[in-house]
Amino acid sequence: MSENFAEIAVIGAGPAGAHLATRLAESGRDTILFDPRGAWEKPCGGGVPTRALREFAFLLESSGYPRKLINRITMISPFERRITVNFKTPFAVFSRKVLNGLILDRAISAGARFIRSGVKDFSRTSDGWSLKTADGQEWRARFLVGADGAASFARRRLIGIFPQSDLALAFGYNVAMDGTDFQSEKKEDEVLIRFPKNFTGYLWAFPRPGVMNFGVASKLGERTSDELRQLLSDFVRDYYGGLMPASERMDFFGAKIPTLDRRSWSELRASGEGWALVGDAAGFADPITGEGIYFAFKSADVLAEAISHHATGGAAESAYERMWRASFGRELEQASYRLPQFYHGTFLGHLITDAMIRLARFHRGVRKTLVDALMGEQSYVTLKRDLLRRAWQII
Numbered sequence: 001m002s003e004n005f006a007e008i009a010v011i012g013a014g015p016a017g018a019h020l021a022t023r024l025a026e027s028g029r030d031t032i033l034f035d036p037r038g039a040w041e042k043p044c045g046g047g048v049p050t051r052a053l054r055e056f057a058f059l060l061e062s063s064g065y066p067r068k069l070i071n072r073i074t075m076i077s078p079f080e081r082r083i084t085v086n087f088k089t090p091f092a093v094f095s096r097k098v099l100n101g102l103i104l105d106r107a108i109s110a111g112a113r114f115i116r117s118g119v120k121d122f123s124r125t126s127d128g129w130s131l132k133t134a135d136g137q138e139w140r141a142r143f144l145v146g147a148d149g150a151a152s153f154a155r156r157r158l159i160g161i162f163p164q165s166d167l168a169l170a171f172g173y174n175v176a177m178d179g180t181d182f183q184s185e186k187k188e189d190e191v192l193i194r195f196p197k198n199f200t201g202y203l204w205a206f207p208r209p210g211v212m213n214f215g216v217a218s219k220l221g222e223r224t225s226d227e228l229r230q231l232l233s234d235f236v237r238d239y240y241g242g243l244m245p246a247s248e249r250m251d252f253f254g255a256k257i258p259t260l261d262r263r264s265w266s267e268l269r270a271s272g273e274g275w276a277l278v279g280d281a282a283g284f285a286d287p288i289t290g291e292g293i294y295f296a297f298k299s300a301d302v303l304a305e306a307i308s309h310h311a312t313g314g315a316a317e318s319a320y321e322r323m324w325r326a327s328f329g330r331e332l333e334q335a336s337y338r339l340p341q342f343y344h345g346t347f348l349g350h351l352i353t354d355a356m357i358r359l360a361r362f363h364r365g366v367r368k369t370l371v372d373a374l375m376g377e378q379s380y381v382t383l384k385r386d387l388l389r390r391a392w393q394i395i
């Protein structure tokens, strides 16, 4: 192979791109991975759900990448009802710089070549693709993968950007812990989720090693940026007992999350001849929780499988379409259908989020269903039925 040729070029070294590069390189594919930032603090909660830890065991097995294990969650309903739940199988919260570093280090160890530069242009050639990087290099590849996130440049060029209805807007703060604030030890290991009234989304407080991560996410266009920032500031102030932490300790961030509308799934494409999209670039995040790290890994796995069993240029791309739908696509589509009901529907005469928190106070089974729903372990399709079944045991 010549120096500026690779069999597969992956644009973006986040969880989706770097994990894909690992899988491809491990199976002997000549893979090149581009990212201008390398491992960086991507705007994110960094919450890695239990099933991701179970299916991608390297996340906890790799040493030297600190994360916080969470066994306790407090939820506050739109009517200020509160519940704290302890659970046995933890989820993890990572700094995104650490998480991205872990995955990128694995990709490089597996043999993928990493180019620390952004792809600023690409075009088709007779036998694949030609790519130009921001630092002036030119590369050729047979197969092209867009793993460049929710604002994907690859997606824009290949099939067009997401419409507003397919996106959520999120803002947040990373607040350095300095030992002088008034958090109790208990809070440092506890996640807090608040469901505001008339809101398609939620606020969160996630402890990470040395940092508290706060955020708010809701459907794009539902609230103005100013309204979201106000909600977030009030939440942070509340968390610290009425006083905002000093501004030097706070890093503000904002970004979009793909949360596809239910009408978008039937026509959704994640590949075409000679190319594919993975992770956020493909639209693969849970529309209800905004959780996308698991689906970034999962779509990378599915694409790696498709490429290892089928030839690229047609068969692998078709297999990928079938496989992502069967593996997690239908589940995400169902979540899109359930989204309005989850945040605005009622259950036994109360808003669902309020009813779940009310009932959870009295019933272990409801508590489990609620936590599982937030951890991605409970099917949204059966959520209402499962709650009803458990509620009957109380009534």
Ligand SMILES: Cc1cc2nc3c(=O)[nH]c(=O)nc-3n(C[C@H](O)[C@H](O)[C@H](O)COP(=O)(O)OP(=O)(O)OC[C@H]3O[C@@H](n4cnc5c(N)ncnc54)[C@H](O)[C@@H]3O)c2cc1C
Pocket (backbone or CB within 6 Å): 011, 012, 013, 014, 015, 016, 017, 034, 035, 036, 037, 038, 042, 043, 044, 045, 046, 047, 048, 049, 117, 118, 119, 120, 147, 148, 149, 150, 153, 170, 171, 172, 215, 254, 255, 256, 257, 278, 279, 280, 281, 285, 290, 291, 292, 293, 294, 296
């Ligand atoms: C505020 C917020 C909070 C969130 N919280 C959670 C959470 O707690 N848990 C969870 O599971 N999910 C969460 N998500 C979603 C999660 O961040 C994404 O789903 C996940 O990062 C998707 O991974 P990815 O690899 O597809 O994309 P990304 O992580 O976005 O990675 C894309 C990479 O592509 C690179 N790139 C971009 N353009 C180019 C280019 N032209 N050339 C080369 N490289 C390029 C970028 O530098 C980046 O490194 C949150 C999202 C937001 C915005």
